[in-house]
Structure formats: C-alpha cells, structure tokens
Amino acid sequence: MRTTNWMVTAALLVSLSAAAQQAANSPSPAPASAPDASRGSQSSQQTAAPASQPADAQSAPVAQPLPAPAPTTMEEVVNLFIQHEHDLIKMLAKRTPIVETYLQNLSLDPQLGPVPSEDHYFLGRMDMGETIDRKDYLKEQDKSMEQRLMGGFQKLYKVQYQPLGFSWMIYADRTDFDRNHYDFRYVRREFLGDVLCLVFDVTPKKDAGRGRFLGRLWVEDQSYNIVRLNGTYNPAPRNSYFFHMDSWRLNLIPGYWVPSFIYSEEGDFSAGAKNKMAFKAQTRIWGYDLKRGNKDDELTQIRVDSVTDETPANQDASPLQAERVWQQQAEDNVVERLVGGGLLAPEGDVDRILQTVVNNLEVTNNIDLPRPVRTRVLLTSPLETFSVGNTIVISRGLVDVLPDEASLAAVLAHELAHIVLGHNLGSKYAFNDRMLFSDDTTYQNLGFRHIPEEEEAADKKAVELLKNSPYVQKLDNVGLFLKALQARAPALSALLTTHLGNPLSSNGTVTRLAALSTQGPALDNAKLDQIAALPLGGRVKVNPWDDKAEMVKTAAVAITSARDKMPFEVTPFFPRLSRYGASAAPAAAPATAAATPNPGTPGSN
Numbered sequence: 001m002r003t004t005n006w007m008v009t010a011a012l013l014v015s016l017s018a019a020a021q022q023a024a025n026s027p028s029p030a031p032a033s034a035p036d037a038s039r040g041s042q043s044s045q046q047t048a049a050p051a052s053q054p055a056d057a058q059s060a061p062v063a064q065p066l067p068a069p070a071p072t073t074m075e076e077v078v079n080l081f082i083q084h085e086h087d088l089i090k091m092l093a094k095r096t097p098i099v100e101t102y103l104q105n106l107s108l109d110p111q112l113g114p115v116p117s118e119d120h121y122f123l124g125r126m127d128m129g130e131t132i133d134r135k136d137y138l139k140e141q142d143k144s145m146e147q148r149l150m151g152g153f154q155k156l157y158k159v160q161y162q163p164l165g166f167s168w169m170i171y172a173d174r175t176d177f178d179r180n181h182y183d184f185r186y187v188r189r190e191f192l193g194d195v196l197c198l199v200f201d202v203t204p205k206k207d208a209g210r211g212r213f214l215g216r217l218w219v220e221d222q223s224y225n226i227v228r229l230n231g232t233y234n235p236a237p238r239n240s241y242f243f244h245m246d247s248w249r250l251n252l253i254p255g256y257w258v259p260s261f262i263y264s265e266e267g268d269f270s271a272g273a274k275n276k277m278a279f280k281a282q283t284r285i286w287g288y289d290l291k292r293g294n295k296d297d298e299l300t301q302i303r304v305d306s307v308t309d310e311t312p313a314n315q316d317a318s319p320l321q322a323e324r325v326w327q328q329q330a331e332d333n334v335v336e337r338l339v340g341g342g343l344l345a346p347e348g349d350v351d352r353i354l355q356t357v358v359n360n361l362e363v364t365n366n367i368d369l370p371r372p373v374r375t376r377v378l379l380t381s382p383l384e385t386f387s388v389g390n391t392i393v394i395s396r397g398l399v400d401v402l403p404d405e406a407s408l409a410a411v412l413a414h415e416l417a418h419i420v421l422g423h424n425l426g427s428k429y430a431f432n433d434r435m436l437f438s439d440d441t442t443y444q445n446l447g448f449r450h451i452p453e454e455e456e457a458a459d460k461k462a463v464e465l466l467k468n469s470p471y472v473q474k475l476d477n478v479g480l481f482l483k484a485l486q487a488r489a490p491a492l493s494a495l496l497t498t499h500l501g502n503p504l505s506s507n508g509t510v511t512r513l514a515a516l517s518t519q520g521p522a523l524d525n526a527k528l529d530q531i532a533a534l535p536l537g538g539r540v541k542v543n544p545w546d547d548k549a550e551m552v553k554t555a556a557v558a559i560t561s562a563r564d565k566m567p568f569e570v571t572p573f574f575p576r577l578s579r580y581g582a583s584a585a586p587a588a589a590p591a592t593a594a595a596t597p598n599p600g601t602p603g604s605n
C-alpha cells in the first residue's frame, strides 16, 4: 500500500531551475486518443462529417484530411497550407474549448527589470464556430487604449459561449486567408523542436483592409500545416491598437495542428520610450474534446461509483458507514463534474507524484483513514487548493510556482489537515440535482471554502504534520516561498483570487501557513542561488485535446542575474514540437523561455 518513496519524488521535483526550457522526451500518455476510440461507439462512422451529428458535435470523430501529392514548388506549398488552414477552421468549428488568459501589467524595477504591477485573469469557453468580425472590438473609441485592448478579453470572461474577440489570435485570418489578401514570401527552413518547418513572411496586400495578419508563419514540412504564427495585425484603425502575439499549435490528433498557446507582450522600457503601456500575457486553450454541455449529457455524466460493493455481502451499513458512503458519493459527483467541465485533469501522472507526497505525510504521522486520500490537478492558473471529501485538489499554477517538494508538501498538508480534522465540505453534492448546472456556471454552483476557525485549525495541524515528516529539514524553503509570495502578493491579486477554495491571502497579506513564514533566511534577490518561487508554466504541461496533465521534464538553466528568477511571472511559450504519434513527447510543453532571447532554433539551411 503506502510507501515512503519520497526520495523518488525528490528527484523529480527538487530541480531548482527558475527557467527550465526544454520540454522533454517523456513517455507520453496516449496523446489525444482519437475521439471515436475513447467513446467506443460509432465504429462504422469513422469519417462522418462533424456537421452530420449536430446533437453531439464534440464527440464526432475527426475526419482526417486526405493526403495531398507532394508539392514541387513553394507556390504549391502556399496553396496547401492555405487549404489546410481552411480545413482546420472547419474541423474546429464545432468545438467549444476552454480559454484562459492571464495577464500581468508591468512596471520597471531598477534591479529586477520589468515586474508585475497588477494582473488580470480571464476564463471562458470559446465557440469556434462563430465568425468573428475583428473590428467589432475596436469601435469603442471613448475608452482608453488599454480598455480597448482589453475589450476582447473582457467579453471572453463575461459572455461565455459567445464569439470571442481574441480568437483572431488563433488563426492568421479567419475569413480571408488567401492569395487575394496576402503575399507570402519563403524565408528558410528551421527546426522547431523535432519538426522541420518552412518559414514564410506574410504581408497583407495593399488594399486588403484593416486588421490583416502581418508577420511570420512556420509550416511543417510533411503535410504543410501551420504550426506557429508570430506577428500582429495591421493596419489598426485610428486610435486603436493590435497587440503582438506568438501563437503555437500542437499535433494532438492525426492530420491537424491545434491552437494551444498564445503569448502576447507589449512594452518598451528603453530610455525615452513613449508607450507607457506594458504587459505580458499567456493564453492557454484546452478542453477541445469536451462534450458540449447540454442537459442530457450532464445526466449521463453523473455516475455514482458503487462504493457499497466493497462492503462485505449480507451486511447492512452502520450509520457511520452510511455517512462515509454518502461523502464518497458527493466527492465522486464533484470530481466527475469538474472533469466534465474541463476544470480538472483526468487522473494521471501528476496525481501519482502528489499522492506520494501526501503518503509521506500520512505514513510519518501514522494517519490511517478509512478511505484513501486522493489528489487531482485543477487545470487553471490561480494559486489555490481545496478538498472535497478525501480528494485534495491543487491548481496547475500553484504546482508550477512551488520551488521544491517541501513547499508542495506544505500546501498539501493544509488540505490533509482538513481531512484529518474531519472538516468535510461538500456532502450536499451527494444530491444529484445539485450537480445539474451548465459548465459556465461551475464557479457559481460549487464552492469549498472553510470558515476562518477551520482554516486556522488546519494551518496549525499542517505545521504539526510537517514537523513529523521528512520535510522538517526543508521548512526553511517553505518560509522562503511564503516570503516571496508576500513580496508579490499586492501586485498579483488576480493570481491569488481563488474560485473554489480558500484564498492563500487576505487583502494583500499571505495568511496560509503564516506560522512558517518567519522560518528561513530573508528574501534576497541578489542571491542567485536563492530560488524562492518559480515562474508560471515550468512544471505541469496539459494536453489541450484530452486535458491530461503531466510533469514537464526540464534541463536546469543557469540563472545569471536577479532578472532570471521571475517568481510567479508570465514567460513566453516555447513548446518542443513533435508530430502526433512520434516517440518523443507529442504534447509538448509550454516551457519557459525567458532566458532565451531568440527562441527560433537556428537550424536554417
């Protein structure tokens, strides 16, 4: 059963690199199992057009494009990738993936360079079937430049399942990507990860109209699909502004490269620069294979595991057993509902690592619970943990920024303490009617916040659990992490705004595990070997098609200045691209690349 193999996880987690670049050759989980295989139905309809199944569009099998004869000229290559772009737009038109944008406004710190001064968070589902008129988002002339720029984002958050302004960054041009509107110029060949690409510069024709793509495309050299777009839109209407973007796609299903990560950045901190606005933002897209949530679907999604099977036959449940079964039922309902809504990763690799850390705490504290404690990953960026029944949930963003295993143990210990103390929340979700809500209202319908007294008790118990554990030697690191979080907390209120659990801070002051925050050395930016917290995105990678999460395996990159540390910060994406089914990692990771000024692999020939 339980083991104390904490040495193993230590090896996995203890890497203290702040900016780890390369995603790995991981033994990948089956990437994006073809939808027809996972659903086990419609075997005779392998190539049914999505349009023929309007009721359940998302589960329709994805028709693979027919292989085209190999092009012999660059003109033919251009024709092919234009055609494939139209095929992609059509294939994704029935999908409603989740889109998350996390944006940090920047100001200049003399020592650390541009640092976050405030932040914004947006989460929604995007209907990829709607035609977007980009100009719609540029009409509000009375607003400030920043508000206009944000217009699309705000709609994204508030109007879910509606056309979203910034889907313009997913495609070069949703409606007019053709030779009548654009000139294409071949530049060179270049490797992105394992994939050899042809690079093209794209410029709009003279009278092509406003808001046309201007920049560079990378096209893979086997089927000629666009795998990366980098540039902006031009010309902007008067008094308006298009920002720059670097948009990456992954080969998650056969024949298609699916939009997955977008990095945007603006700001000029050179002496005498006029543009005062500066920000950086990460947009992640996932949940492509989620079913469109209608009521019928939701009813079939609610499956209560028959835990009673585990009890001996011919035996009635005692009142205590009944209570436990009831709690298990609520827990299963909530977990299933969160997975169905695209907020929780399916059970996977990361859970096993989290589970090991929890086991280490349990074994060394002689905790023996009637039901095992499980762990799951919330797919979103804001830093939060919560527990429902015996399931501990931790957000992807929080796993990303934790510097080491002891810090991970500390945040998990708080939730384990709630479980040990019997602070069970959420048993009301054992009533199935409470699970009948649409995906976009998940945050309004679920909540796992404890009263302040329980929070205090859990923190106290957590410190006790940690002091009996193998992590007792490393509590200085936990203290350092809490200090780093405190230093950035006033500027990162969106990252610290929790949606389901208790926040780690209150009014800009970190409250979680406060007893440990005085532990350890003082925070010192100048000390390059002191890594108190990591940038976002360096630990967990998510497959945008099937939502599976796995640990990024990165090589350590030397930190050469205080500016390389970037605790809690947004960095550019630089996923290691590979082809679907290749033995290397198919779902490449959004590795942080801030220390790499020119991410383009110079493999030209």
Ligand SMILES: [Zn+2]
Pocket: 414, 415, 418, 450, 454, 455, 458, 502
């Ligand atoms: Zn708590």
